[in-house]
Amino acid sequence: MRRNSLFLTLFLSFLVSVLLMGLLTMGLTLVMAHQGILRTGREDLLAEAVRVRGMALIEVFEAEGYRGVGRSIQKDPVQDGFFIHLFDGDGNPITQDPMSARLADSIVDRLARGETFFRIGPVVLSARRVSTERGSYILAGAVPVPPPWHFLGRNPVEFWLRLAGLIATAGVVCFLLARHIIGPVLALNKAALAVTEGDLAVRVGEPILRRGDEIGELGRSFDRMTRHVAELLEAQERLLRDVSHELRSPLARLNVALALARKKADGSLGGPLDRIEREAENLNAMIGRLLSLSRLEADLGPLRTEREDMTALVMAVVDDAHFEASHHGKGVRFIGEDVPLWLECNGELVKSAVENVVRNALRYTAEGTDVDVELFAPLRGHDGVGIRVADRGPGVPDEELENLFRPFYRLEGARDRQSGxxxxxxxxxxxxxxxxxxxxxxxxxxGGGLTVEVFLPRPGGERAGASGRTV
Known part of the structure; x- marks a missing residue:
């Protein structure tokens, strides 16, 4: 929907801009033409036509009188939209027609003001005084002013057809232009979405890279960025794997040396040796977690899943954690129905996730309290399984909650100093x-403490078994 909206907005912007510019230019041209402003060369041409045809008409009048003028006009009243009017020196019409009678006074007034080219109503006129041996005359040639649509058609229908053609042509051009711009933008957006989903091998494609404009430069910068990010992440994962494996060897030798030291030491060294053993165990656990994280980050191949009973899986984690916690004055209790709850998943990974969340809660919950582990099916519209683990520890500042899932992130307060x-x-x-x-x-x-909520969606296609529920 957002992509279509962007394309439509750009397309309409181009189309409206082109049409407005076209209509503005057309309107100015029509107004100027309609007002007689664009008339370069018209005065000379019209004046010459008036002189030639007017002198011929005067000769007819002087030879044959009014009847001769009438017959001459009847034979050729209008030529190429041009009509000649003949008056005597006082402005009385010799060409006896209604138009000459209406124009007589105006023409005499304009000539008296020295104007020879002017507009009266729907016609443009060129007038002049002419004298012969037998008298003086006034000649006026009239050309009708064309209607506004004259420049785009001979009639309104032709005008609207041409205007529709202009709009259609502008629409096609604007459509192609908008697609030329939006296409690469959509491709870049698709590539960016792929990167956010973890696909750092995505590239924008050759058509964008070959462009010489800013979009092409953006595409090349995007490819350089993804390659650099992929190299950094690969280097980080490789470092974690290498360091974890390299630490296992000296740790094994340390444990052997510790065992030998216990055999040779007297009772006074029991405390320090116990401390060394605990720290070695912590180091071994940390290395194991690093290796687990490296394997998960590698994400090799598709996830292998099978139908798992989430109730049994979570309860097994709770039982093991409660057994260990009971030696430290803490407990873990399961909240939920003791009936099978089936989900298609990777049981080993899900169990590892629940164990890590529960052990994290046990590390911070206060002595003499329990960690609550709740298994539930979310509300309708969210098919899957929810797991909620709540401790009764010191809690975490709200602005630090999201940072808890970052590797090696430790709070500055007593929560991390005490937990180790x-x-x-x-x-x-x-x-x-x-x-x-x-x-x-x-x-x-x-009431205090931290809650971690996990939601595992249902892949689809599961059906309830005879002995339990499926989500």
């Missing part, structure tokens, strides 16, 4: 959920 987290769990969860086309968000819980 490295900021990878929620990043892994977001990537796993994103591979399913789902969403994950964090919000502060009423």
């Amino acid at each position: 987290g490295v900021g990878l769990g929620l990043t892994i969860a977001r990537r796993a959920v994103g591979l399913h086309g789902g969403t994950i968000r964090a919000l502060n819980r009423d």
Whole structure:
């Protein structure tokens, strides 16, 4: 809808501009012509015609009188839209016709003011005084002023046909021009949308790159940008993989050295050695998360899915987490119906996402409190499964909620200093959920604490089994 609106707006803008310019030019031309302004050379031509035909008519009058003038005019009253009027020296009409009678006084007045070329009503006249041996005369040649549509047609029908042709031609030209401009813009927009969806291999195409205008330069800049971004991301992923693998070897040697040290050490070194072991375990867990994140970011091939019972999957995560949390005075409880809830998904990735969210909540929830894990089906119109994990910890400032899903992001407050987290769990969860086309968000819980909501959409085509529900 937005693309069509842009094209239509540009097309109509071009069309209206062309038509306005055409109509303005046409109107000025018609007005100038109608007012007799564009008359270069008309005075001389009309004056010469008046002289030639007028002198011939005077000769007829002097030889044959009024009857001869009448017969001459009857034989050729009008030639090429030109009509001759003959008066005596006092302005009395010799060409006895209604028009001569109406023009007589005006012509005498104009000649008295020294005007020889003028307009009276619907005609333009060229007048002059002529003297012969037998008397003086006034000659006036009249040319009718054409109607406004004369320059575009002989009649109103022809005028409107030509105007319609002008509009149609302008419409075709403006359509092609608008498409010439909008086509590359739509291609760039499509490429930009592909980049936002993670396709950094997209390119704008040769037709745009060959253009020599600003759109072509924009296309070339876009391709350079996507190549640079792809290289940076590839370098980042390669660095994470290389560092994670390289750290495994010295960590393994550290564990062996730690075991040997325990055998040779006395009881006074138990505390420091326990601290070294805990830090080694934390380092090992962090390396594992880095490798998991690298595999998810690589996104190799299509996602392998199968029909999973989300109730059983989430409850298994809750049971394992509660067993570990009970040793630290905390708990995890499941909220929801204990009936199968089926969804087509990758069970391993979904379980990893839920585990990371639950372990993140356990890290921050207060001692003696429980982390609530709720499984629910969203409202109608949102087919899928929702998972809500709520802790009772210190919460997070609202402006920092979105940053929680960034890798290695740590808050400045006591929340991170006390937890010792490295900021990878929620990043892994977001990537796993994103591979399913789902969403994950964090919000502060009423009464204190943080809530993380996960939504996994239904791919489609599932039907309820005999023993449970399908969403």
